[in-house]
Amino acid sequence: MEKKKHTIKDIAQLAGVSKGTVDRVLHKRGRVSQEAEDSVKQVLQQIDYQPNPMARNLKNNKIYRICVLLPDPNQDLYWIPAMEGIKDAINEYKPFGVTIKEHLYHPYDSASFHEKCDEALGSAPDALLMATTNQKGFVGLLEDCKRKGILVAFFNNYIEARKNQTFIGQDLYQSGRIAAQLIEKFVADTAKVAVVHIDKEQHMQLKEEGFRSFFEERKSSNTIISTSFDTDPESETLREIKSFLATHSDISGIFITNSKAHIFVECMKEHRIVVGYDLLEQNIHLLKEGRIDFLIHQKPKRQAYLGIGYIAEHFLFGKPISDQNLLPIDIVTSENVVYYLD
Amino acid sequence: MEKKKHTIKDIAQLAGVSKGTVDRVLHKRGRVSQEAEDSVKQVLQQIDYQPNPMARNLKNNKIYRICVLLPDPNQDLYWIPAMEGIKDAINEYKPFGVTIKEHLYHPYDSASFHEKCDEALGSAPDALLMATTNQKGFVGLLEDCKRKGILVAFFNNYIEARKNQTFIGQDLYQSGRIAAQLIEKFVADTAKVAVVHIDKEQHMQLKEEGFRSFFEERKSSNTIISTSFDTDPESETLREIKSFLATHSDISGIFITNSKAHIFVECMKEHRIVVGYDLLEQNIHLLKEGRIDFLIHQKPKRQAYLGIGYIAEHFLFGKPISDQNLLPIDIVTSENVVYYLD
DNA sequence: ATCGAAAATGTGTTCGAACACATTTCTTGT
DNA sequence: ACAAGAAATGTGTTCGAACACATTTTCGAT
Numbered sequence: 001m002e003k004k005k006h007t008i009k010d011i012a013q014l015a016g017v018s019k020g021t022v023d024r025v026l027h028k029r030g031r032v033s034q035e036a037e038d039s040v041k042q043v044l045q046q047i048d049y050q051p052n053p054m055a056r057n058l059k060n061n062k063i064y065r066i067c068v069l070l071p072d073p074n075q076d077l078y079w080i081p082a083m084e085g086i087k088d089a090i091n092e093y094k095p096f097g098v099t100i101k102e103h104l105y106h107p108y109d110s111a112s113f114h115e116k117c118d119e120a121l122g123s124a125p126d127a128l129l130m131a132t133t134n135q136k137g138f139v140g141l142l143e144d145c146k147r148k149g150i151l152v153a154f155f156n157n158y159i160e161a162r163k164n165q166t167f168i169g170q171d172l173y174q175s176g177r178i179a180a181q182l183i184e185k186f187v188a189d190t191a192k193v194a195v196v197h198i199d200k201e202q203h204m205q206l207k208e209e210g211f212r213s214f215f216e217e218r219k220s221s222n223t224i225i226s227t228s229f230d231t232d233p234e235s236e237t238l239r240e241i242k243s244f245l246a247t248h249s250d251i252s253g254i255f256i257t258n259s260k261a262h263i264f265v266e267c268m269k270e271h272r273i274v275v276g277y278d279l280l281e282q283n284i285h286l287l288k289e290g291r292i293d294f295l296i297h298q299k300p301k302r303q304a305y306l307g308i309g310y311i312a313e314h315f316l317f318g319k320p321i322s323d324q325n326l327l328p329i330d331i332v333t334s335e336n337v338v339y340y341l342d
Numbered sequence: 343m344e345k346k347k348h349t350i351k352d353i354a355q356l357a358g359v360s361k362g363t364v365d366r367v368l369h370k371r372g373r374v375s376q377e378a379e380d381s382v383k384q385v386l387q388q389i390d391y392q393p394n395p396m397a398r399n400l401k402n403n404k405i406y407r408i409c410v411l412l413p414d415p416n417q418d419l420y421w422i423p424a425m426e427g428i429k430d431a432i433n434e435y436k437p438f439g440v441t442i443k444e445h446l447y448h449p450y451d452s453a454s455f456h457e458k459c460d461e462a463l464g465s466a467p468d469a470l471l472m473a474t475t476n477q478k479g480f481v482g483l484l485e486d487c488k489r490k491g492i493l494v495a496f497f498n499n500y501i502e503a504r505k506n507q508t509f510i511g512q513d514l515y516q517s518g519r520i521a522a523q524l525i526e527k528f529v530a531d532t533a534k535v536a537v538v539h540i541d542k543e544q545h546m547q548l549k550e551e552g553f554r555s556f557f558e559e560r561k562s563s564n565t566i567i568s569t570s571f572d573t574d575p576e577s578e579t580l581r582e583i584k585s586f587l588a589t590h591s592d593i594s595g596i597f598i599t600n601s602k603a604h605i606f607v608e609c610m611k612e613h614r615i616v617v618g619y620d621l622l623e624q625n626i627h628l629l630k631e632g633r634i635d636f637l638i639h640q641k642p643k644r645q646a647y648l649g650i651g652y653i654a655e656h657f658l659f660g661k662p663i664s665d666q667n668l669l670p671i672d673i674v675t676s677e678n679v680v681y682y683l684d
Numbered sequence: 685a686t687c688g689a690a691a692a693t694g695t696g697t698t699c700g701a702a703c704a705c706a707t708t709t710c711t712t713g714t
Numbered sequence: 715a716c717a718a719g720a721a722a723t724g725t726g727t728t729c730g731a732a733c734a735c736a737t738t739t740t741c742g743a744t
Contacts, residue, residue, distance in 0.1 A: 031693085032692070032693085396700080
């Protein structure tokens with residue numbers, strides 16, 4: 001009773017040829033007379049034929065293999081959500097014949113990184129999903145993948161994706177601007193604000209640039225200072241932070257450029273506007289207590305999940321894969337945090 | 343070379359029976375000896391068999407029909423994004439044999455609503471996606487669907503979903519609380535804030551309740567007043583708003599409970615903290631100009647898209663459908679608005 | 685005209701699940 | 715013990731696309 005979708009057989013019948021000929025026209029395999037080709041193409045123009053993805057994939061009957069290259073979440077808890085996203089994706093795409101293998105390296109051990117790289121590439125996967133890090137040998141790895149025709153997807157920090165690559169993440173510069181905007185709304189016109197880097201990494205610089213750019217555009221008379229702390233075992237981090245706070249008691253807004261806001265905030269006695277990153281348990285706790293005002297959510301779980309998803313649906317259903325997928329920069333407060341968890 | 347997925351044939355071989363018997367066990371169709379059933383079930387326990395969704399669906403070969411019941415976006419521009427989401431979903435799921443038919447009724451014409459209801463239900467679809475409205479006959483419609491076994495999904499405003507129903511949207515009460523939190527952070531401890539309803543509808547009440555609850559919990563000494571305006575052609579809306587502003591010049595924060603913040607804000611001369619809803623073009627313009635501070639994004643496009651998506655994937659791949667899908671309440675500023683557009 | 689090669693076209697099989705149908709095995713009453 | 719009927723089990727076909735393979739047609743060279 002329902003007009004069912006057109007099939008190759010239908011087209012063949014309408015064009016007065018066999019399904020083999022239609023197939024040859026569709027796939028441009030040649031061996032078709034001009035006459036037959038024309039009549040098939042005419043039919044194709046009239047009906048809009050879209051091949052049945054189910055049938056196509058069933059015939060394909062390929063097991064797609066995706067390798068994930070990630071710092072071990074047991075070593076750096078930051079990666080736990082990403083791992084969860086990957087687990088979700090595994091469950092979602094397993095029935096479709098997508099297999100995913102995780103290769104977890106030690107975050108601060110270059111040898112481990114290379115070992116896992118070799119392990120992953122050695123298994124000659126169809127695609128590789130990896131967190132962007134500033135590990136040495138990163139560029140070489142990419143070239144290797146390109147040579148071997150392995151599709152690469154990154155997530156986490158921004159990297160410019162080239163051909164056969166895709167990136168899932170946020171615009172870090174812009175997230176710095178958002179932090180600035182939130183703080184600027186709160187503090188007095190002449191207030192002093194601080195950019196705080198803890199265990200500085202490269203991506204934080206972009207955030208600071210974005211942050212400063214916002215104030216500069218406003219031609220505000222706010223003072224912006226920036227500072228860094230390290231949490232090396234040998235350094236007395238907490239004392240340094242407290243000392244900083246003591247000598248800068250006139251600061252009224254603080255932007256902490258990574259997930260470690262909780263370390264800094266625990267040292268603060270009186271309230272100041274605080275904007276940080278990431279929904280770590282400790283950060284959420286402080287958010288709910290009102291000691292952190294806003295957290296910018298980088299959505300590592302979703303990034304990882306989408307990374308797998310884009311790859312899988314590209315292989316399975318031939319969906320186009322775009323080289324850049326910038327996710328919204330979500331502003332999280334104690335009142336809406338619950339919707340962003342898991 | 344790759345361990346390919348287990349098939350019914352594999353199971354049959356392992357259990358020493360034919361695929362027909364395995365099929366009967368899997369679908370509990372009976373006509374299987376205890377002995378055969380045990381041996382198949384034992385194999386099933388050892389390997390974790392998941393049927394190939396592609397093959398299943400290919401054989402099914404059913405055209406799923408979804409009807410969408412929506413106010414005409416030409417009459418009320420609010421519904422344009424929802425329509426876009428539906429168009430996207432159509433493109434996405436068409437190749438899988440999902441057909442979607444839109445039934446657009448005139449938003450303020452009850453007769454038109456009923457006509458389109460009958461039209462939609464008359465075509466005996468597999469599922470119905472509709473925007474929640476307070477049209478009369480709404481409850482009757484739902485019972486009709488239930489009786490006919492039609493899966494129903496709602497989006498837009500909250501409604502408690504029952505069996506065979508699903509809801510996609512936001513917690514309105516909570517969104518009011520978020521508005522309150524944003525305003526409370528900005529204004530002085532004793533400041534006066536206003537809740538403004540324009541063309542009052544039922545859902546706005548929930549938002550106001552949430553808004554007030556936040557201030558009450560804080561035991562703040564802020565004063566909260568609420569007021570309503572109508573944009574009937576005969577009422578002099580703008581004059582009334584201006585008059586309100588003149589007599590309440592001490593208000594420092596304003597919460598406008600629907601997408602019509604732009605109407606109110608256009609009447610404001612000096613800046614006050616303004617929180618509104620929805621990414622209408624006019625609102626975005628004012629956001630960028632700094633005359634609106636925050637917009638709460640209700641994501642009508644995504645709601646509609648997800649509505650179709652949940653239904654389609656339920657039918658196609660047997661994904662479970664949950665009765666409530668609360669989307670994050672996104673806080674939008676001029677700096678992150680770009681990521682939420684379309 | 686006739687053969688051979690190349691070009692054109694048609695046929696058949698596969699993927700995995702689902703189900704209709706065919707066949708075998710078992711049970712029961714006489 | 716044997717037929718009849720029920721129960722158990724096996725076989726075959728279908729869905730749509732893809733591709734291997736079989737068959738037919740065309741055309742040039744002799």
